[in-house]
Amino acid sequence: MQLVKAQVTAISPLTEFVHKVTLKPDVAVTFEAGHYLQLVLGEKDKRAFSIASRPSLHNELELHIGASGADSYAMQSLEHLRDAHTNTASVTLEVGLGVSQLRIDKQRPIVLLAGGTGFSYVKSMADHLAEINFDQPVLFYWGVKEASALYAKQEMEAWAASRKNFQFIPVVENASDSWSGHTGYVHKAVMKDIVSLEPYCIYMAGRFDMIGIVRDDFINHGAEREHMYADAFAFIK
Template sequence: MTHFECEVKEINPLTEFVNQVILQPKTEISFIAGQYIELVLSENDKRPFSIANTPLNKQLIELQIGAAEQDNYTSAAMEHLRNNKTVTLKGPSGKAGLRYDSHSPIILLAGGTGFSYVKSIAETLLAENLHQPVFLYWGLRNEDAAYQLNEWQSKQNEHFKFIPVIENPSSDWQGRQGNVIDAVLADFTSLHDYQIYCAGRFEMVGKARKAFLEQGLQKDKMFADAFAFMDLD
């Protein structure tokens, strides 16, 4: 892992609590779709965030950072980005990046801002015209937390399906509702032949792994950086 400097080019609100951050590395950076970087606030304070863009674009790094006022972890990161024209990143890191050695169908599963992780993988698969079926499930508490829905719905084709799932929908919501893990389980009677890439709160990732293994998923076919911090059987 290396340290490198980036210019802060843009900070754009995606929702009331989520910001898109566009950084321009001063040197070209290579990474794998699904990896993360660490924002260096100080020598002893480095905060990881998934890289949201495809590695096919080496000129920019996109982050999607939730920054609710009560969440000091992310709000401090956003304050650092707003107060500095140049920031230091460490990485890339992570062992849950896109595997190119398999043509198995793929399920991408994200909770909340875990979407940035699966977004990088989905954009890469779409850009490279890979032909295995890809299903992107995005679980959210309500519609206010959703962003870029129209953009991702427009990307759908015979190989790629985008399925947002709202846990507490309003009466106007016309899409899937409930728990995103339950939505996957309802759509696939067996997960034996699938690869699954997952990001979100550790509790959600753990529940997903347990449920998907019971639905036939092979242990070595689910990828999540959260696994590095969890006791797995």
């Protein structure tokens, strides 16, 4: 873990509820794809956010913060970042946390699974895999409630088009008639597309209630527990 000060260089909306925050650390940072950072609000108040940017960008960190509700955990974090941005003050970060970072296993295909802002966690991995020319299949599933929440759809379509072994599959839970892709829960779409998850390394992020359900359903669908990764596992039974 690296303790650093950083300037907040920009905060911009990605959707009505999700904000992109870019940070410039005072020193070069080292982390692995899939790591998270903690925004330090107080000695005992540290807020976890996945690092969306790829590890090769040592001088920039990108976060995607889903914040609704005036006094929520995420909204308070966003306010702290906004204040720092306005006052050109620095924020304190603990960078390079977690145990669910990407492992490169050249024998195994990969499923990257994101629910909502869990996108941030797997985005870093997707970009890193492209950078290292990973040649096993990589299936990137992104599930959202409404199609309007797919704020990086075009970017991910371009990512998938860049390699023949990459696929991007957006899944909309409550789709309108104009939506032609998968609908419902994102992990059900994975199980519809893939007969057995036994050969895969699976990385997942989303709401805690989602992750518990996905873990159990995927194990029943052949996934091997030792090849499933999610930092949320530490918070759920």
